[in-house]
Amino acid sequence: MVRWGMVIDLDKCTGCQSCSVACKAENNVPHGSPEEHQRRMTPFWHKVIAVSRGQYPAVSIDLIPMPCMHCDDAPCVTVCPARATYRREDGIVVQDFRRCIGCKYCIIACPYGVRSFNYKEQEEKEYHRPDLPPERADRGVWPFPRRVHGVVEKCTFCFHRIDAAVRQGKKVGEEVVPACAEACPARAIFFGDLDDPESGVSRSLASRQSFRLREEMGTSPKVFYLPR
Amino acid sequence: MQSELENEYTGRLERTVFYPLTHTTRTYYLLVFFLAAIVAWGLYAYYTQLRYGLVVTGMSDVVPYGLYIVNFVFFIGISYAGALVSAILRLTNAGWRSPITRIAELIAVGGLTDGAIQPIIDLGRPDRILHVFEFGRFQSPLLWDMIAIMTYLAGSFIYLYLPLIPDLAFARDRLGPRNTSLKAKFYRLFSIGWEDTPEQRRRLNKSIGIMAILIIPLAVSVHTVVAFIFSLTLRPGWNSTIYGIYFVVAAVFSGTALLIIIIAGFRKAYRLHEYITEKHFRYLGYILLTMLATYLYLTFTEFITIGYKLEDGDRQLLSLIMQGSDAPWFWFFVIGGLFVPALLLIFSKRKPVTMIVIAAVLVVIGMWAKRYIIVVPTLEVPLMPFEFGSYAPNWVEISIGVGTLAGFILMMTLASKIFPLISIWEMKEQEEKKRGTVDMEGRKP
Numbered sequence: 001m002v003r004w005g006m007v008i009d010l011d012k013c014t015g016c017q018s019c020s021v022a023c024k025a026e027n028n029v030p031h032g033s034p035e036e037h038q039r040r041m042t043p044f045w046h047k048v049i050a051v052s053r054g055q056y057p058a059v060s061i062d063l064i065p066m067p068c069m070h071c072d073d074a075p076c077v078t079v080c081p082a083r084a085t086y087r088r089e090d091g092i093v094v095q096d097f098r099r100c101i102g103c104k105y106c107i108i109a110c111p112y113g114v115r116s117f118n119y120k121e122q123e124e125k126e127y128h129r130p131d132l133p134p135e136r137a138d139r140g141v142w143p144f145p146r147r148v149h150g151v152v153e154k155c156t157f158c159f160h161r162i163d164a165a166v167r168q169g170k171k172v173g174e175e176v177v178p179a180c181a182e183a184c185p186a187r188a189i190f191f192g193d194l195d196d197p198e199s200g201v202s203r204s205l206a207s208r209q210s211f212r213l214r215e216e217m218g219t220s221p222k223v224f225y226l227p228r
Numbered sequence: 229m230q231s232e233l234e235n236e237y238t239g240r241l242e243r244t245v246f247y248p249l250t251h252t253t254r255t256y257y258l259l260v261f262f263l264a265a266i267v268a269w270g271l272y273a274y275y276t277q278l279r280y281g282l283v284v285t286g287m288s289d290v291v292p293y294g295l296y297i298v299n300f301v302f303f304i305g306i307s308y309a310g311a312l313v314s315a316i317l318r319l320t321n322a323g324w325r326s327p328i329t330r331i332a333e334l335i336a337v338g339g340l341t342d343g344a345i346q347p348i349i350d351l352g353r354p355d356r357i358l359h360v361f362e363f364g365r366f367q368s369p370l371l372w373d374m375i376a377i378m379t380y381l382a383g384s385f386i387y388l389y390l391p392l393i394p395d396l397a398f399a400r401d402r403l404g405p406r407n408t409s410l411k412a413k414f415y416r417l418f419s420i421g422w423e424d425t426p427e428q429r430r431r432l433n434k435s436i437g438i439m440a441i442l443i444i445p446l447a448v449s450v451h452t453v454v455a456f457i458f459s460l461t462l463r464p465g466w467n468s469t470i471y472g473i474y475f476v477v478a479a480v481f482s483g484t485a486l487l488i489i490i491i492a493g494f495r496k497a498y499r500l501h502e503y504i505t506e507k508h509f510r511y512l513g514y515i516l517l518t519m520l521a522t523y524l525y526l527t528f529t530e531f532i533t534i535g536y537k538l539e540d541g542d543r544q545l546l547s548l549i550m551q552g553s554d555a556p557w558f559w560f561f562v563i564g565g566l567f568v569p570a571l572l573l574i575f576s577k578r579k580p581v582t583m584i585v586i587a588a589v590l591v592v593i594g595m596w597a598k599r600y601i602i603v604v605p606t607l608e609v610p611l612m613p614f615e616f617g618s619y620a621p622n623w624v625e626i627s628i629g630v631g632t633l634a635g636f637i638l639m640m641t642l643a644s645k646i647f648p649l650i651s652i653w654e655m656k657e658q659e660e661k662k663r664g665t666v667d668m669e670g671r672k673p
Contacts, residue, residue, distance in 0.1 A: 036283075039288050040288040040289050040290050040617065041283065041287075041288045041289055042289075043289075049612060049613065049614060051612075051613040052613075066612070075461070075462060078365075078367050078368070079367070079368050079369060079370070079460075079461075080365060080368060081360045081364055081365060081368040081370040081371045081374070082356075082359040082360050082362075082363045082364065082365070083363045083364070083365045084359070084363075099356070099359055099363060100352075100353065100356070101351055101352070101353050101354075101356045101357060101359050101360065102282075102351045102352020102353040102354075102356075103347070103350070103351055103352075103370060104292040104293065104350075104352070105368070105369075105370055105457075107289065107292045108292065108293065108461050108463070108607070109461050109462070110611075111462045111611055112611060112612060113289075113290070113610070113611045113612055113614065115289075116289050117282070117289055117292055117352065118281075118352075119281055119282050119283040119287075120280060120281040120282075120283035121280070121281060148353070149281040149282075149283075149352070150281055150282065150351075150352030150353040151352055151353060152352075213612065214611075214612075217462055
């Protein structure tokens with residue numbers, strides 16, 4: 001069985017945030033007004049966080065791109081009272097917008113803070129209309145034709161791309177990757193099957209030291225980072 | 229001679245207790261109108277939230293739980309007055325409880341109803357609430373919570389209703405012609421053919437005894453599960469093993485305080501001074517002081533265990549609570565909610581009723597602040613090295629909160645016009661025991 005995972009090379013990452021922008025465009029994530037950004041109620045499926053190290057004269061900043069970690073033991077899956085979030089066979093943790101009751105308990109349970117709540121009915125028309133992009137013929141039917149406010153949203157590892165590629169027999173990880181990986185100008189994001197020792201992600205993990213975020217939480221996330 | 233005294237006593241008791249059921253003052257109508265207006269305003273705020281989504285509240289992705297969850301814990305907490313006073317005192321056969329059990333049980337039902345709707349208000353999609361039953365995952369603490377609260381709500385209703393039956397029958401028989409037809413029908417329907425036969429009495433006492441035993445584990449389980457919602461997550465401050473008992477003690481503490489306030493209110497409004505005496509306030513004051521000491525002790529253990537080690541998240545949390553933006557709430561809780569009430573309770577010799585009621589009011593407000601301290605600051609501490617979150621409730625949340633509080637008082641006010649506020653048959657039984665006409669089991673010698 002495949003186990004999709006991601007490797008992000010922080011040494012190559014320039015912090016340009018193309019991945020976040022590409023994610024917003026691909027998945028039609030609401031852009032949000034400046035005021036909503038200030039109040040931090042805009043959904044982000046993928047974001048780049050800045051971690052500062054050291055004191056004033058000797059400061060350095062690490063920029064860490066953060067999609068959902070798609071944990072193997074995901075706390076959000078355990079606590080959902082309606083089974084609206086679940087882990088697929090291939091390890092992707094997805095959110096069912098049609099079932100979510102909006103209790104926000106998964107946001108509380110997630111140790112990474114990568115889940116977002118959709119606070120309002122979006123004004124952008126594309127957000128409601130299944131006939132407009134991002135339903136693109138080459139990538140299959142966009143999985144969420146109807147999105148509503150009041151539910152929790154999260155990164156899906158672009159499973160609509162992966163599923164279409166698997167159906168068409170394309171090579172996931174080389175020909176087809178999630179939008180964030182595709183958009184990265186520094187080619188710092190790799191995607192592939194963690195269980196396959198020949199895949200690109202497995203090879204890059206074997207070649208260098210790697211770490212995962214908050215590993216001590218025991219959630220076994222599937223997003224790996226190669227340190228600078 | 230003795231029976232004459234007895235008749236005089238019961239006659240006065242019935243007159244006093246039935247008086248509010250038959251006579252309504254202008255002040256009462258004004259109060260009901262005022263409370264209903266606040267409730268209507270709260271409903272309007274909720275309509276706004278339904279219309280535009282949770283964007284109208286002050287919550288964000290970083291602090292997704294706010295005032296609603298604070299009120300949820302608070303209202304579930306005050307419903308403990310019923311469980312404690314009526315069940316425990318009934319089981320220990322404490323004679324002084326009789327005049328206050330009915331009010332305590334009313335608080336239990338009212339507080340629980342108000343508490344149970346809070347998480348539904350907090351939902352992004354309240355229309356999908358049934359998904360919890362349709363697709364429910366039993367590992368989820370929220371599902372445990374729902375089951376526990378519904379069971380406890382059902383138990384509280386039964387426990388309120390059972391001791392009401394003989395009194396509803398009294399109302400049916402005595403008020404007769406003065407009743408409006410609707411009220412008369414209500415009493416006839418709900419007294420379910422009570423004729424005060426020894427067999428009926430034996431059955432009633434037996435079922436009340438069973439319910440009194442059942443309601444205690446139910447009550448404890450409810451607040452433990454409410455605590456589990458917090459303590460089963462990977463968050464600093466909530467990651468605590470004592471949260472279950474901590475919440476239970478907090479609930480009994482605030483529940484007793486609210487009971488003191490409500491019986492003081494009813495005593496003044498309906499002139500129940502003969503039955504609810506200074507002794508009741510003093511005894512409830514003792515319970516309140518004991519609970520205060522227990523809660524102080526638990527709060528101390530809670531903070532020393534995280535404050536001594538000072539792990540990273542805990543350090544940020546403590547600085548937020550003790551010096552940061554949430555410090556006013558915390559210090560109000562410590563000084564206004566614990567120390568001042570403790571002093572008032574200890575030195576309440578001269579004017580016991582007034583001082584105990586003031587202490588109770590402070591405790592209720594202080595415990596609300598403490599619930600705020602439990603829910604909000606933990607969420608403001610960043611999980612990853614983000615910035616700190618911040619939360620301030622806005623008008624929608626405050627209106628709904630005030631609306632539910634008004635709804636609670638309104639429920640109490642309306643209930644006082646339908647149900648006898650003092651359990652007449654238990655008072656009579658108590659009086660008979662005192663006079664020695666029956667033994668402790670209620671049999672005639």
